[in-house]
Amino acid sequence: MKKKNIFVGIDLGTTNSLVSYIHDGKPQIIPNERGERSTPSVVSIKNNGEILVGEMAKTQAVLNSDNTVSNVKLSMGKDVKYNIIDKEFTPVDISILILKNLKENAEKYLNTKIIDTVITVPAYFDDNQRTATQKAAELAGLNVLKLLNEPTAAALSFGFNKKEESRLLTVDLGGGTLDITLMEYKDKKFTVKGIGGSTSIGGNNFDKAIIDFVLEEFKSMHSFDISQDKIAYQQLVIHAEKAKKDLSSANETKIMIPYITIREEGPIHLNISLDLNKFNNLIKTTLGEIEACINDTFEQSGIDKDWVDSIILAGGATRVPAVETIVNSIIKNKNNKNTKKGKPENVNDSLIKRDINPDEAVCLGAGILAGIFEGSIPDMEFCDITSRELGVEDDEGKMVVIIPKGTSYPLSVTHLFTTTQENQDEVIIHVLQDGDNTGNIKDSDQKMVSLGKFHLKVAPDKKEGEPNIDVTFTINMNGILKVSAIDLDSGQAGEIIIRDKQK
Ligand SMILES: Nc1ncnc2c1ncn2[C@@H]1O[C@H](COP(=O)(O)OP(=O)(O)OP(=O)(O)O)[C@@H](O)[C@H]1O
Ligand SMILES: [Mg+2]
Incomplete structure (x- = not known):
């Protein structure tokens, strides 16, 4: 007899996606059909309707940028449309194509059906x-056992098979998102203590800094701007990322693109050097933002930096040496009062755990949880927390907070409301969340996002303040919110599952 289906973990990344499963009691990455351990999260559609996903889509992007979508994760839950060969695609449509590709490849590799999955999302992802x-995932034919927060997944892979207790700082810097988590690991249980980050900081920002620098250099060398030349720009995108990666292990690199453009006087080649110092200077702003996000996470969760005893770096962009230096200096400045900022770091002093592969930790963690659901490995408990305030709008247009930021879930909370006018026969339950979708935590206090609303009939002929209306907020294990309300006198009830908002 053979098992009919296997549960898998999927890291659906901004830049790269990975799949894992439990084999011989351990999480293993499932290679794609090219034998590679990760698949670029890039989709392209050819004129004949053929769909390309992964490396094939990525390599042809230079000549076909209009019909190629990358970084779709950054647009998830937003009102964005992609026009590809006269057809409109939503971010969900594009993600379906990526997920189907991952599913099919994994099915071929394991020679079995794949339905049940754990999919990772940034901790800072909001409800939408x-x-x-x-x-x-559902439209790709998958059943989502749980949407697992990415840093929690990275920590699960760290804690797997370990006995000792840890107080972890996880910094996950991927292509487009920064996720920070403070977490305790004790008696095989993870408890999330604090969450922070931004959905607009990632390795892409480093690439962009290099691209801007090269465009400026090129302009001053050749008195010519190539930023509007789509093909030249696409080549630059690829070479900038490559240069960034070079500088993770070398002190200097060259960005060379022969025949980048042709002018009257003949072809022009791009040949520009970039050293590590210059690169660190170019990315100063992003580094500052990363530092601010980490500091904010400590501040907002009320946890002292001394508390941390281990650091996990996840996400490809944490390979940038300056990122590691910043993380070390934030913790060390606090832990060792004699350490001066800017002083070269002694690697041996670092709390960074080097047995974690930053590219695979998130996916392996998702695979571990999938294995727990499947029953193929022993249970590990964990408890996540909300990353935003949730509440309802009152009659003055202000948010009444029902679930504060940092609350553990799953949970259900009920508050009692009433009317503000005599003979009021209806109330509007307007569900709000703090912050905007893209900013970092600092901006989030300034705006409120509407998650949906519904009208509830209340018993008529009542004085103001007389009716009793119970409003209940429930967050399930995936972090998805349901709001229900009931007028206790008439028994009239209504509810909204925030996922109804997605069409
Ligand atoms: N050796 C390296 N040095 C510097 N940056 C690197 C290196 N390897 C990968 N990166 C960068 O890491 C980023 C991709 O990381 P990763 O694959 O972890 O992201 P992701 O999971 O797709 O994104 P996200 O977590 O934001 O959804 C890219 O910006 C890539 O250029
Ligand atoms: Mg990632």
């Missing part, structure tokens, strides 16, 4: 973004 991810 989570819902869109779940919807894409």
Whole structure:
């Protein structure tokens, strides 16, 4: 007899996606059909309707940028449309294509059907973004056992098979998102203590800094701007990323693109050097933002930096040496009062755990949880927390907070409301969340996002303040919110599952 289906973990990344499963009691990455351990999250559609996903889509992007979508994760849950060969695609549509490709490849490799999955999302993903991810998975033919927060997944892979207790700082810097988590690991249980980050900081920002620098250099060398030349620009995108990666292990690199453009006087080649110092200077702003996000996470969760005893770096962009230096200096400045900022770091002093592969930790963690659901490895418990305030709008247009930021879930909370006018026969339950979808935590206090609303009939002929209306907020294990309300006198009830918002 053979098992009919296997549960898998999927890291649906901004730049790269990975799949894992439990084999011989351990999480293993499932290679794609090219034998590679990760698949670029890039989709392209050819004129004949053929769909390309992964490396094939990525390599032809230079000549076909209009019909190629990358970084779709950054648009999940937002009102964005892609026009590819006269057809409109939503971010969910594009993600379905990526997920189907991952599913098919894994099915071929394991020679079995794949339905049940754990999919990772940034801890800082809001309700709309989570819902869109779940919807894409379902439409790709997958059953989502849980949407797992990425840093929690990285920590699960760290804690797997370990006995000792840890107090972890996880910094996950991927292509487009920064996720920070403070977490305790004790008696095989993870408890998330604090969450922070931004959905607009990632390795892409480093690439962009290099691209801008090269465009400026090129302009001053040749008195000519190539930023509007799509093909030249696409080549530059690829070479900038490559240069960034070179500088993770070398002090200097060259960005060379022969025949980048042709002018009257003949072809022009791009040949520009970039050293590590210059690169660190170019990315100063992003580094500052990363530092601010980490500091904010400590501040907002009320946890002291001394508390941390281990650091996990996840995400390809944490390979940039300056990122590691910043993380070390934030913790060390606090832990060792004699350490001066800017002083070269002694690697041996670092709390960074080097047995974690930053590219694979998130996916392996998702695979571990899938294995727990499948029953193929022993249970590990964990408890996540909300990353935003959730509440309802009151009659003055202000948010009444029902679930504060940092609350553990799954949970259900009920508050009692009433009317503000005599003979009021209806109330509007307007569900709000703090912050905007793209900014970092600092901006989030300034705006409120509407998650949906519904009208509830209340018993008529009542004085103001007389009716009793119970409003209940429930967050399930995937972090998806349901709001229900009931007028206790008439028994009239209504509810909204925030995922209904996604079409
Ligand atoms: N050796 C390296 N040095 C510097 N940056 C690197 C290196 N390897 C990969 N990266 C960068 O890491 C980023 C991709 O990381 P990763 O694959 O972890 O992201 P992702 O999971 O797709 O994104 P996200 O977690 O934001 O959804 C890219 O910006 C890539 O250029
Ligand atoms: Mg990632």
